[in-house]
Amino acid sequence: MPLGGKGPVLVAVLWAENFISAIFIGLRLYTRTRIISRIGWDDYTLIATWLLVLGYGVTSTVSAAAGMGQHSRDLTTEMFAKSMFFILLAEAFGALAIGVGKVAVALFLMRIVVSKWHKGILWFCIATMMALSALLVIGIWVQCTPTRSLWDPRLAAERVCHLDFISLAKVFCGWAAAMDFFLALLPWIILWKINMKRKEKITVCISLSLGVIAGVCGVIRTSNLDVLARTPDFHYTATDNFIWTATEITLTIVCVCIPSLRPLWVRLRGGSSSGGYQEQTGPRSKSGNSFGLQYLQSERGCTYTREVSHGEGMGETDTESSKGILTHSAAIQHVQEVKVVFEDRQSNASTGNGIVA
Known part of the structure; x- marks a missing residue:
């Protein structure tokens, strides 16, 4: 009916x-x-x-x-x-x-x-x-x-x-x-x-x-x-x-x-879901994210330390001691340290730029 x-x-x-x-x-x-x-x-x-x-x-x-x-x-x-x-x-x-x-x-x-x-x-x-x-x-x-x-x-x-x-x-x-x-x-x-x-x-x-x-x-x-x-x-x-x-x-x-x-x-707004770092084709971290390094500039060299906290509803957040929101653990899961060393342009061409992870 x-x-x-x-x-x-x-x-x-x-x-x-x-x-x-x-x-x-x-x-x-x-x-x-x-x-x-x-x-x-x-x-x-x-x-x-x-x-x-x-x-x-x-x-x-x-x-x-x-x-x-x-x-x-x-x-x-x-x-x-x-x-x-x-x-x-x-x-x-x-x-x-x-x-x-x-x-x-x-x-x-x-x-x-x-x-x-x-x-x-x-x-x-x-x-x-x-x-x-x-x-x-x-x-x-x-x-x-x-x-x-x-x-x-x-x-x-x-x-x-x-x-x-x-x-x-x-x-x-x-x-x-x-x-x-x-x-x-x-x-x-x-x-x-x-x-x-x-x-x-x-x-x-x-x-x-x-x-x-x-x-x-x-x-x-x-x-x-x-x-x-x-x-x-x-x-x-x-x-x-x-x-x-x-x-x-x-x-x-x-x-x-x-x-x-x-x-x-x-992502819909055009941002990155990985803390603003776009995925590259270079070496990857254990988490599957690769860190683009070409924007880092220095006359001699630098050490860049990135604390990656996978915030499961918030994306990754880079803070000094970020607790990832909405994750299975509130602790930082890993710390990726990337050392970037730049040689002078006048140095031996065979030396080039070295990246030590």
């Missing part, structure tokens, strides 16, 4: 946000594989998040085609049952997507933090978020028996519920919203103590602060749970919560992708 009520809005919003998420994740993966040449667990976790969002969109669309978004009184028993079954499936996909999305943000921050207690807090966030996500998914299907009575109104008289699912959902949604706020504010605390460019700090902090908006979406979704528990028109009323859930997940994906796109932005 054609979409009705709020169904068209639900489907349009979900697939638009799914497309936005795919674009940002695709750009991030392109940057990490083609420009930075380094991919981590946070990238794989983001891919898993998007696959769950895709499942959320598909099941929500099928539910909308069966009657979600319309008033319950306008649905036949078969439409009600089919729609409700796919609503439950979509809720399971949504719960996992929210949890895995928060894990992606925490793993992203793992690249930045240097203190053990910071890492301990992030692991606590990961463990609690995934535990609550798993409990909610299990709770969806075991809250009442027989299980079929959850979506088939013809078995309503036989339904026996063993779990206060609304209370569990409140705990999950409230904790997810709290994680949004915490993970958005944490970078402002930890990055300000790290020796890196101020511009890069602000870029990371502001982009992750979008998580505050995701937290607001979570608060709104949580506040609507009591209404959903009491409403006799669930198919129509639940539509708004599905939209808020999709928006929260999308904002989480966007805010964790933006900092990693800076090398791509620099």
